[in-house]
Amino acid sequence: MSVMGPPDGRGRFGDFGGRFVPEALVPACLELEAAFAAAWADPAFVAEFHETLRLFGGRPTPVTPLPRLSERLGLRVYAKREDLAHTGSHKINNVVGQTLLTRRMGKGRVIAETGAGQHGVATATAAARLGLECTVFMGEVDTRRQELNVFRMELLGARVVPVTSGSRTLKDAVNEALREWVTCVEDTHYCIGSVMGPHPFPWMVREFQRVIGDEARTQLEELGVGVPDVVVACVGGGSNAAGVFAGFADTPARLVGVEAAGGSAIGHGAPGVLHGMRSMLLQDEYGQIEEAQSISAGLDYPGIGPEHAHLAATGRANYVGVSDDEVLAGLTLLSETEGIIPALETAHAVAWLAGAAGNELAAGTTVLINLSGRGDKDVAQVRALLRGER
Amino acid sequence: MTTLDERLGALRDGGRRALVPYLMAGVRPDWGRLLEALVAGGADAIEVGLPFSDPMMDGPVIQEAALAALAAGTTFDSVVAELASLDLGVPLVAMTYCNVVYHYGLERAAGRLREAGVLGAILPDLALEELGEWSAAGDDADLATVLMVAPATPPERVAAVVERSRGFVYAAARMAVTGAADGLGDGAAVVARIRAVSRTPAYVGIGIASPEQARAATRVADGAIVGSALVRRVLDGSSPEEVQSFVRGLREAIDHP
The missing domain is CATH 3.40.50.1100 (Rossmann fold)
Known part of the structure; x- marks a missing residue:
């Protein structure tokens, strides 16, 4: 296979x-x-x-260079703009x-x-x-x-x-x-x-979502970037990540999926069967499914798509977790540096990038981040969180 | 041939129509006493639910029972310990979901259930194509894996499902999750499709709630399974005597058509 x-x-x-x-x-x-x-x-x-997708869905979505974020992090960051697709996400x-x-x-x-x-x-x-x-x-x-x-x-x-x-x-x-x-x-x-x-x-x-990765691969070529060193996306069930990874699976690019720390099926789960699939699941010692905890309702899922479990098992992709506080910081960072308010889900990928820059990601590393969705839906919640109301 | 095949085959050959009530293990502290009441009421076999947090094939009543059992601390180990301490005299068939036995370990789960006197298992989210590992563990332990035929199951698939089902075949009376309903739905047609390819006993379940429905089901099938209607009574606080009386009503309807 x-x-x-x-x-x-x-x-x-x-x-x-x-x-x-x-x-x-x-x-x-x-x-x-x-x-x-x-x-x-x-x-x-x-x-x-x-x-x-072209006439109704707003595709192709652009790949946007993120110069101010890149400068801040010491990386070369490009964003696949699924936030610009119709209905605001992939x-x-x-x-x-x-x-x-x-x-x-x-x-x-x-x-x-x-x-x-x-x-x-x-x-x-x-x-x-x-x-x-x-x-x-x-x-x-x-x-x-x-x-x-x-x-x-x-x-x-x-x-x-x-x-x-x-x-x-x-x-x-x-x-x-x-x-x-x-x-x-x-x-x-x-x-x-x-x-x-x-x-x-x-x-x-995954096949319906691979248009994300296929487009981005061509667009990065056209921008003269070629294959990036890293492709990063947030993961709940994992459809935006699967879509963007599919375009780069046959390249040397490192693939990184970012889970909510409180819903980290790869990080804290075990193999099991739920919702028709065998995958990695958050569960207790008797196989009862545990509830995921996340600031973002879209990542509030105790499992992960089975192909991600496989990509993790084979080492082709890495899965990491970030905390709710890091996510809020990531959302603010992208908003202030690039004028893009990401969805809370998407902000998980930004948060990992901010933490990895200068640590596991050397200066000058080329990164494609999948901006899976826009943040309008989360603005009221983010305002309350930033004001310390919950 | 498993022990469950022998027991239920003998029942059928003796001309008795089987009454199979369902109870969720751990739904109340006195659930062992309730099992005895089911037998006293005239049950020929009992489906014992092992609670799972996400019961995809169950409607609101059995979902509520599962959550109540889990909230009371019911586990795989506590269920098999209680069952092992009872001497009910009728075959027990465990009903639960894949993850419960997968997580426990297939061979270990099959072995523990059989040691506790359970003769069969129904895993509604285990389709024929995924049966391999579990059915090997079940067969090795003499734990019969009971499979379901649904109204949507195409004829060529019915034969494959029935061929692999042990003990009895669960004939789903309707395209629905568990829960009380009216009439016999597609029960008669599903049983006819099973009978056309096998002598394995066919029991009708899904939506069988009343004595009249149990009677109608056992006119066309070898047995009837009654779950949500009984569990509703248990959740509403019926005493063991009241539960026994409800089962007795089903028994009489089946035996005196």
Whole structure:
């Protein structure tokens, strides 16, 4: 298996991945696997995907040199600007792909889970564009933390279902979406938001997101930078990281995924099975899943995509954790030096860079940072945090 | 052939329609007493839930029971210790999720369950394609792995699932997670698909809540599984006697059609 090639026939990336779902969902997963494989090999589908991303999604997003941050850190830093994509993050790439596939499969409805609301808003957006019915499951705690995103989804014609089971956050929203999917697989596609879940989702979502890395590779060539020394991205489930890593997996670039210290599935987890996949998970001594703790709702997930678990196991990528305080400092740093307010999730990658500069990253190191999303959604929370209100 | 195959095969050959209630281990401190009440009420086998934090195939009632059991400190070890101390006289089938047994160690988990007198296991998130490692551990320990056939399972796949299922085949009556519902759903059709390819007993579950439904299920199938309706009563504080009486009602409906 080549690095970041397709998984094996059982959907495995090394020891991770697979398809751990109730029998009721197996036929739908098999149907999806066949449909995605056929679509992705069909030039007409691929062309429509890229054209939709261009005309609707705002692609290609630029690669921006970050001179003032570079000077501050003694590095040469370039940013892939997913924050400039439609709906404000890389999430649009995946949902454009999955909604086009939904229509191709003849289904009229999508369901999705969301944590911070980014994937929910993106799904509602892409569904509205194709006239698909859309239901989004969101932990009740998150519906309160991200009230405006709930309203955004509703404006886009989606129905938002607050999830009151378990810890009432992202992992429970995934559980509830899977439970709902059992009842409606016939006419509904589960538009999963990250490189997670049962095969073929981790592979499919990475393929829809690889446009990030493929574009950036070409853009850095055009800028005369070539292959950077380091490619860094934040990781919750890991879709933006998988997308940007995919463009550089076959180069010597060091790949770094930055997890929230309180949600570090690679750093503090153990192998296990959750949400249809075998991966690294935060869990107790009896295999009960533990809740992740993070300043950012989007990284509040106790697992990680199975391909990341594999990349970590083989050493092709490194995964590191940063604290909430470092994240706030990273957000401020990028805002003040470059005029870009990143999402709290994205600020994790900035925070690692700030800490690594002058330590493990020698002066002059070339870095591509994936700016996965913009910070507008977090401004109220950041204001409260910086004023010491919580 | 596992011991569970022998026991449930003998039941079927004797002409008895099986009643299989479900109880979440640790849901109440007196759950061992509740298991005895199920037997006294006329259970032929019992599905014993081992709680998991993220029960993907369960509806609100069994989710609530799982969280209650975990909050009370229930663990794999505490469940097998309690089960080993009971002499119930009917086959026990553990129902839990992959991560519980994967994390415990497949061989170790299968061995501990069997030592505690458990004869079978249902892992609803373990699809046929992922069965390999676990089923080897189960077979070695004489722990029967029971698989599920769903209404959406295509005919060619039914044969493969049924061929690999031990003890009985779980015939899902509907495309839904666990929880009370009306009628028999697709139960009869699913059982017919199982019967077309195998003599393994087929038990109908998912949404079977009332004596009438249990009767209807056992007219078409070899047994009926009743979970959420019973667990709801347990969560609402029914006494062991009341639980026994509920099970007795199911038993009578099955035996006197």
